[in-house]
Amino acid sequence: MKIAIIGGGAAGVIAAITAKRLNRKIDIDIFDINKGIGKKILASGNGRCNISNTSITQDNYIGENPSFINQALKEFDFKAFENFCKSIGLILDIKSSCKVYPLSNEAKSVVNLLENELINLGINQILETKIVDIKKNNEKFILQSLNKEFNNYDKVLISSGLQAAPQLNSTEDGISIATNFKHSFNPTYPSLVGLHTNFEFKSKLQGVKKESTVSLYIDKQKEKEITGDVLFTKYGVSGFAILDISQYAVYALSLYQDVAISINFFPNLTKNELLGTLENLFKTLKHSDAYIALSGIVSRKLALVLLELNNIDKELKAKDINAKQIRAIVNSLTNLRFKIEDTQGFKHAEASGGGVRTDEIDNKTYESKLCKNLYFAGEVLDIVGNRGGYNLHFAWASGYLAGKSLVKL
Template identity: 45%
Template sequence: MKKVAIIGAGAAGLTASVILAREGVQVELFEQNSKNAKKILVSGNGHCNISNKNIDVSNYISDNPQFAEYALKRFGFKELEKFMNSLGLLLFCKEDGKCYPLSYEAKSVLSAFEETLANLDVKIFNGHRVESITKDKCFTLTCNDNEKRYGGYDALIVASGLKAAPQLGGNDDGLKFARSLGHTISEPYPSLVGLHSDSEHNGMLSGVKVRGRICVYVDRFKEKSIKGDILFTAYGISGLAVLDISQTASKALLNHQEVELSLDLISEFNPQSLSAQLLQLCKKVPQHSVLSLLSGIIPSKLAAVVLKEMKIQESMQALHLNTKMIKGIMNKLQNYRLRIIDTHGYKHAEVCGGGVNTNEIDAKSFESKKVKDLYFIGEVLDVTGERGGYNFQFAFASAHQCAKAVLNGFS
């Protein structure tokens, strides 16, 4: 019987374990945490956005952009749904393409995997952090500060993730293993994460939430634009739209490039119509303060900051607010600029960009081009998906292709 070691009991590692064990391979799964798949359990606020019906390689960032295409085309949503059904799990999809377990509970995904693996007699070594890897004829793993050694593995699959969410076990062990075995690394960076700005008004705006459009500029060139929820914070800015553009911003910061955001905070409204309505309000309530007037159409904290930046007194009466001032306010709300100086860090990142250089990995099998029978799958690779189930889908697809390749190598 062939023997395979898998490092990491997350989405990728669990999937590869099931596929291999079903074909009679002896699988031993090593997980540093006392419990499996902690990221699955917290994903989607506990609901687990497991995939997306609209999968395409364009939804991913990598130094090798086409690397993920082969796996995603051969193991897309339909193939994933069939696989999940085989675990006893039903899925449903929302109108925006995001897919979830029918129970709408992340723990049902983990339960389905663990029940299947138990029935297949897969050994899971929880609380076992792999410290080093060596290979002679077979692979040998050393765990927990050289206290325990496990060997005789015909193949090794590294599915250990990266540095995002260290409180859930995120680390760069997989990169250390890759380096020790001759691989190069694309520098990791936090992704799907809030962004720090150098604005003096961060504290004043903290807690303000609007729906708008964000454009990210890198070295003054527009790179990406997206519409969605924007949340101002004490450190800068967050919200779903910010998470969506954070990949571009974070990678640019890693490369020491200048990053600036342009926020259209009234994208839901016609600026000309809004200006005209504001001018009419000035005539109807001429004695009201400008701050009171603006607070009727935008959050009061935002109104106060806009007036401060335009050097307009909050207490000024509405009757003194002229057309030029109103136009200036609208322009400010349509193009509110923030200079980004940092991300909110790995602790708050949903995923991690960068990883093992995919030019050194076979895109069909996920086998190392440098070490025979060594495989890398999931987040540890330099492939980062957008928010919305794309990262899980790549984890599942890469695990499927890898497991099939391992089986073919054993046949």
């Protein structure tokens, strides 16, 4: 049997290793556009590689049908992943947050050990090769690169990802190939990404960072609330809370819905507690400029914007701020709301949403329901995970199930 795997990322590599371990007699060619496998693995976790998570359910995933992932999570849970890592010599560092990293704290060690196992198993790596088309003739698959044809494959796995991080040569070729075999797909969109806002003072707040609670409103209805770092930028907002909520925001944007967020800079205080704190500050620093008094609880940049936003003269003394103005400032600090207009795009996204529709894929084997012996795994499918190792775990799990299926006659 001769198998082709398109894409040398997490899903493709674990599929190749799993299949070859089950049947040493099969021939496997793994194709990748880059000079080496695992480019996205190397970039994950800022080079540290947030490789998995010990607490995973379908609630950590978004897509047309998130329950599609349940079989993969059942068969390849964290314990199974840990055992796989041990089998290639990779020891894990499990954090109290449930995030999992290599004990070496380097993504490079993950890729090196995966590559070592491919070599040990005799899996053929065909690198710097972009597969642009696949045809099926007399039950055999024919792969076409930009300048060469590869013939006589019995089975093919598409694990080439989507467009997130195009600087790593990411493409949507997997979707194009899927459509050749009558597959449909949901529109792709950048996920885990900074958001562009219509907030008129965004440039004045550039660099301001504060742990806050971010609420997401879709068509004016509150849909999600996440607490974490918010970083103001020249284009809008970023930070961990924004990346996390972006998954739901961008999906709604892709459906042309009205999307807005609200920021509460003091989620641990009630409005009355915050009001009392401000009143005390203004009394204590009554002869100081109002923005100086405000800088006792927020950054100077934010203090100045709060005054401008509420039409309060920045040179006004703290003692001259009236009760109505203090309440207006409190409202801004607990419900600073603005529309989301766009994202930072695929180049700055950690993952892609959308992709090949999962109702056309068998969730136990990851084989196409439309074309026998054609398989899909990883990001090319319409499943995207939260930040925290969930996307990589789906890649490992779906690749493992596909790998098991590839060797079955």
